[in-house]
Amino acid sequence: MEKTDILIIGAGIIGLAIAEELSFKGKNIIIAEKNISFGQETSSRNSEVIHGGMYYPVGTLKAELCINGRRLLYQLCAEKKIPHKKTGKLIIATDKDELLALEAILKQGKINGVEGGRFMTEAEMKKLEPKVSGSAALYSHETGIIDSHRLMDYLLTTAEENGVSIVYDAEVVAIEKNNDGYKATIKNAGESVEIKALIVINCAGLDSDTIASMVGIDILKEKYSLHYCKGQYFRVASKKSKLINHLVYPVPRPKSGGLGIHATPDLAGSLRLGPDDNYLNDRNKDYSVDENKKNDFFRSVVKFIPFLEETDLTPDLSGIRPKLQPKEGEFRDFVIRDEADKGLPGFINLIGIESPGLTASPAIARMVKNIVSGLLN
């Protein structure tokens, strides 16, 4: 049986950021990833937006880790030359009710400590985005976009240089607590292998609740069960993709599963619309994009992006949000904790890491490093 100090389950952005952060501590670290490469699930199926941090309720991990993560991410991108762009973002109000909602978002953003948020009149907004329609806008100066694959590549390369091992085609199928840690059973390339670890870090994204239940946690009682909420994207025809230079968002609907279908320019100069939000009835990871949604997408954005025609849209990709918040349910925060109070010291759960997980990843990694330091001292 192989032994390690730390077993990280999952090589998405969260597992990789944690591996890189911990790799400087001189501990043995193994990452087990069930796919044949890193970042093949949610971490490569998102908007690649570096969020400002205005949307998240005051005092939550989502607010704190988004803002700290965003600052760390811009610093890292500048130092390590990871492609990114601080584009700025406009949230567009098209009527009086939306204007009130924008005021609430701005107020919350200020309390959260988000820099550079301010109101714009229609004339000011038009100076930035002449082709966009609305009566006013909230401008977020700190929002940007990033090449998330290059970020993950950097994190993995650095972690490996510091001695971290990654095993692909390695699905964790069982975990048992024993006297001095945990024994994980892993299906690796058809073989069953066992790894003994002092600390297990569960970064399994859409399957993180299943991993938690493997070690005996009652996920219903603890409210750790995930709901899958699919988000689809459509691509805008290239002849119109340069007509928008900022991220352009609608005002979000209360209690919805996402931030509303928005326009995101990417670093290659394309423009995508999405994601929508559809709670799935089962846990089937179906990433197909429903072409019949084209009209819904068109109708939801044409009021603030009037130059679009339905024929400009073609189906692109989709992703699935691992949500703790049920459909129409109340806000739920990230779960990031050592489960010592459940009799499982050294078992660290990261559950419900939906948006802004990419933005927050460097701050999440630092938070986990602090938890691990407390355990190893």
Ligand SMILES: Cc1cc2nc3c(=O)[nH]c(=O)nc-3n(C[C@H](O)[C@H](O)[C@H](O)COP(=O)(O)OP(=O)(O)OC[C@H]3O[C@@H](n4cnc5c(N)ncnc54)[C@H](O)[C@@H]3O)c2cc1C
């Ligand atoms: C549509 C959409 C748009 C988004 N947009 C943004 C955005 O613009 N900005 C932002 O900040 N965030 C955004 N997010 C959120 C962000 O993408 C996620 O928070 C982040 O990618 C989560 O990373 P992760 O590593 O936790 O999960 P994942 O990337 O899903 O990684 C989990 C890994 O665990 C592996 N795994 C699972 N089970 C096992 C097992 N039993 N054994 C071994 N390995 C296992 C999986 O194969 C996977 O590789 C968006 C999400 C979605 C769905």
